[in-house]
Amino acid sequence: QKEVEQDPGPLSVPEGAIVSLNCTYSNSAFQYFMWYRQYSRKGPELLMYTYSSGNKEDGRFTAQVDKSSKYISLFIRDSQPSDSATYLCAMKQAISSNYQLIWGAGTKLIIKP
Amino acid sequence: EADIYQTPRYLVIGTGKKITLECSQTMGHDKMYWYQQDPGMELHLIHYSYGVNSTEKGDLSSESTVSRIRTEHFPLTLESARPSHTSQYLCASSGFGTGSSEQYFGPGTRLTVT
Numbered sequence: 716q717k718e719v720e721q722d723p724g725p726l727s728v729p730e731g732a733i734v735s736l737n738c739t740y741s742n743s744a745f746q747y748f749m750w751y752r753q754y755s756r757k758g759p760e761l762l763m764y765t766y767s768s769g770n771k772e773d774g775r776f777t778a779q780v781d782k783s784s785k786y787i788s789l790f791i792r793d794s795q796p797s798d799s800a801t802y803l804c805a806m807k808q809a810i811s812s813n814y815q816l817i818w819g820a821g822t823k824l825i826i827k828p
Numbered sequence: 829e830a831d832i833y834q835t836p837r838y839l840v841i842g843t844g845k846k847i848t849l850e851c852s853q854t855m856g857h858d859k860m861y862w863y864q865q866d867p868g869m870e871l872h873l874i875h876y877s878y879g880v881n882s883t884e885k886g887d888l889s890s891e892s893t894v895s896r897i898r899t900e901h902f903p904l905t906l907e908s909a910r911p912s913h914t915s916q917y918l919c920a921s922s923g924f925g926t927g928s929s930e931q932y933f934g935p936g937t938r939l940t941v942t
Contacts, residue, residue, distance in 0.1 A: 723868050749930075758832075758918050758933025759871075803871070815886070816931065818870040 718742055721804055721819030729827050734791040738804035738819045741785065745806040745817070748780050750789045753801045753821065762802075763789065794826045831855060834919050834934035841909055842942055849904045849937045851919030860902040861931065863918040864888060871918065877902055909941045 721738045728734055736750075746767055751759035763778040765771045765787075771778045777790040787806075791798055804819040832853040841847055853860065858879045863871040873886030877896040891913070892906050902921075906913055916938050920931040 717870070719870065721870075756935070758920070758935050759931075760933065761930045764930065805871075815873055815876070816871075820868055820870045 716741065718817050719804060719806065719819040722822055723820055725823040725825050727825040727827060728794060730794060730796060732794050732826075734794050734798070734824060734826075736789040736791075736802050736804075736822050736824065738787050738806075739785055740787075740806060740817075742808070742817075743782070743785065744808045746809060747807045748778070748787050749805045749816070750776075750778055751803045751805060753803060755800075759803055791824075796826045796828050799824060799826045832919060832921055832932050832934040834917075834937050836937060837935060838938050838940075840940045840942065843908075843910055845909050847906050847909055847939070849906075849917055849919075849939070851902045851904070851934060852900050853902075853921040853932070853934075854900060855921060855923075855932070856899065857921035857923055857932075858899065859922045860896065861920040861922075862886075862892075862894060862902070862904050863920065864890070865916040865918055865936070875904065909939075911941045914939060914941050 719740045748765050750763040752762050753759040765778045768780045768782045775792045779788040801821040801823045803821040805816040807816050808814045835850045860877045862875040872888035874888050874890040875894040877883045883894050894904050916936050918936045919934040922931045
């Protein structure tokens, strides 16, 4: 069983819709949670970074962590065609460099104009 | 702005050839990483380095080797390429000390071994 599960999609929604992307994980020791966005033929870039449980908002993006359910979400409001990309979740146990990021497989998101 | 470069971007090569994938960063980051990414699969860490003359193997077994002679440069070498090495290779770096987990990625090298 993978440590991090993520639905590969593709998830196709109309422009302006609210998008919900999710990951589940099995290791209760994970404390740092990240969402990366990867455009086609590019490397991933960090979108959101949260520590422990709770919500974090940045513009149209909201990251949510529910450690009791081992479930994290990324919400995108007022989705735009430029949001079309693959979204990868990543997490780690501690801030120390001794712990490596564990990645989800990514969800491909398509925003239709 | 994050500046991390990978060359070549695309490479098609025959079985048995030796290849080196180049990665350079201009941010002075101490940590650098090589990942392998296949379609629909999670990123797999194949090598990492915490500084000059420091290299470690990642979770994914790999027949490649790396070196870190200069802070900014982290090349990956395959001594004898095989079709099973066909994949996307991503290089990344991250910041100073233990306080930063953000990894900055290069654009990747797409390798095809025929």
